[in-house]
Amino acid sequence: MNCSAISVARTATNGVSFNGAFHTAPVTTLTSASKGVGGVGTNNLILSCNNTSNKTINMTGNQLNQATSRTSTTKATPTAETVTVPVLVPVPVNQYLPKQPELAAKIIQQSNIVCFDVDSTVITEEGIDELADFCGKGAEVARVTKEAMGGAMTFQDALMIRLNIIRPTQKQISDFIKIRPSILTRNVKRFIEQLKADGKQVYLISGGFDCLIEPVARELDIPITNLFANKLMFYHNGDYASFDTTQPTSKSGGKAEAISLIKKQNPDALITMIGDGATDLEAVPPANYFIGFGGNVVRAEVYKRAEYYITNFEQITSNS
Structure with a gap:
């Protein structure tokens, strides 16, 4: 399905x-x-x-x-x-004032490829937390998320534990998408439309799940082939089985690995990553630049370490 x-x-x-x-x-x-x-x-x-x-x-x-x-x-x-x-x-x-938004806008103008994190960047929410809440497992998953953020486990272990708690069926996924469609971040659609009009390639790179993100990609007219995300696996009866551990985004350093794959196909491209989290910041290199985003949630460490930081996509959207 x-x-x-x-x-x-x-x-x-x-x-x-x-x-x-x-x-x-x-x-x-x-x-x-x-x-x-x-x-x-x-x-x-x-x-x-x-x-x-x-x-x-x-x-x-x-x-x-x-x-x-x-x-x-x-x-x-x-x-x-x-x-x-x-x-x-x-x-x-x-x-949290923007940091060098004018220079960030120039970087976007020079970039050939712009990659976006999805949760709390392209959309306002965190997909796995919303799914857990929908399935009645919100509190349990929140505890594991907190432990993972404290460095108590690897990203892949944390993902495995959270999914084993939620164990979403295909029907639950289907109902979740119908009842709680993702909410686009303010001005992101206009920004992406401008990027495409300027001839730039746009990618979505997420530690979330492709079946939840594909509707977002379609709404933004981004090809599914330009999506890197985790894949859920189900038994024939629709029950949750596991997730695909071979996907780059299923493990620590996965976003950097995804950008490396993009770079192999576009060796001369200048690539910029935009996101709210530490995993986005750490995608440079292989990405050439990172622009932090705090329009939905501010990660203090990311704000501190990012050379460029915006709080609204309007701050780097061309007026032309």
Whole structure:
């Protein structure tokens, strides 16, 4: 079954708008002069994040309720006092200013091939986390993801463990694509259209799954032959069997290996990689350049190490 033929990506139209990315702050201090975190009024609350800028963000009570409703498990006392609550804090993009976007735009103009990460770059979400949540395994997979990010296991081991937890059937994959189609990142479609109009080749390189990404590729008019991603394998009855461990993106260093394969076919091409994560950053070399992207989520280490960094694809889209 080609599950990718069922749906196409859609552009985000809802959700709380903070015009920014999510940044994990271990502790957030909330100070209220009236109703506290649990109040439904519009009194202003001061939210101070433990982030690199140490700036203060002003949000209304309703905004704060929406921002913390999914992640906070601690209720504040509804009095004029300060409480500490662990939350996932939306940090405005201007807290992480673009780094040399003009030079990044020139690099794009000079590039023959532009490669994109998919999760949190071309689309707003992380595919495996969304699939795990859809299959009722979100909490278990989140724990493994956290351990993997801490370096406790290899990428391939982490992928194997997470898939063995989820064990998605072909029907679940099909239903997932229908019910939760991927959401395209703001301005990415226009940017890719401009790249193609300028005669550049566009590739998608992802540690996610091809059957989930193929609808995105079709929506962006990117040939499936220009997609590097992991392949799920199923038994004849549709149950999950395994994943293809021979795919470059199934293991650590896989994105660099994928770009090496592209470079063999295009030995004289100047190749630029765009992505949000460390695996994207580490694809240089063989890629000639890396442009970090923080329009959906900011990885502090990537922001620190990237020479070029953008928060909106509009910042490197040609006006011509």
